[in-house]
Amino acid sequence: MNDTIGLVEDDPNIREIVEAYLTKEGYEVKAVDTAEKAWDVFETGAPDLWVLDIMLPGMDGYEFCKRIRQTSEVPILIISAKDEEVDKILGLELGGDDYLTKPFSPRELVARVKRHLKKWEAMKPLPEQGEEKITAGDFVLNQQERRVYFKGEEIEVTTKEFEILKILGAQENRAFSREELLVKVWGDDYFGSDRAVDDLIKRLRKKMKDLPIETVWGHGYRLRDGSS
Incomplete structure (x- = not known):
């Protein structure tokens, strides 16, 4: 089965060109012009990768990216007319995996899509080695089943x-x-700041209140064993 690409772009010319290039490469493309329509696509059958414009009518690309990241780590390639470093960093920190500035080469976009899909495929579950379960107090991670309990x-x-x-x-x-x-x-x-780690930890703490992850100030994080 061919990979499916979600394309969110309100400029019809850019949308048609990108869709044509991706289709030529054998991808199934679900192209829409608003983030609201894209969300409907996500809920009915999530694509394997998103190509996402930032400046959209209604919900903008930043908000859409943030919503996707609440439940999925599917690759997101951001395209935007904004070339400021702060905009790139914001897009990446909200969960984007890559950033292309308009005007861009459709061939370069296709190359980046292929690269991120390859990385995404490599991240999918493989048979686990070592201990099947990891526990820390009320926290249990089952490696073979890819399940987490708290x-x-x-x-x-x-x-x-x-x-x-x-x-x-x-x-x-x-x-x-x-x-x-x-x-x-x-x-x-990865071209982004280490705030991506902080955001991910914040999401985990929201999902699992009292999760024994400690912040090591000025350094990073540790998971306590639950004995103290």
Whole structure:
């Protein structure tokens, strides 16, 4: 089955050109002109990757990206006429995986789509080695089943949330730096700040109140073993 690309772009000329290039490469493209329509696409059958414009009528691309990241780590490639560094950083910190400034080469966009889909495929669950379960107090992570439990309740987590919990849980009480977690979870070619780690931890704490993740000020995070 071919990968599906969600394309959100309100400029009909750009939308048609990008859709044509992606279709030529064999992708199934679901092209829409608003974030509201894109959200309907997401809820009825989430694409394997999003190509997302920032300046949209109604809900803008930043808000859409933020909403997607609440439940999914699917790759998001942002395209925008804004070339300011602050806009790029904001887009990446809200969960974007890449950023292209208009005007851009459609061939370059296709190349980046291929690269991110390849990385996404590599992140999908593989047979786990070592201990099947990781526990810390009321926290349990089942590696083989790719499930997380807290206080006896199963918690829905994204791929990156699962990976960071597995890293922290595999070495209880060890303090990991933000930079170390960024490389381990996002890869060493991630172009964004270490605030992405903070945002992910914040989401986990919201999902699991009293989760024994401690902030190591000026450094990073550790998962306590629950003994203290």
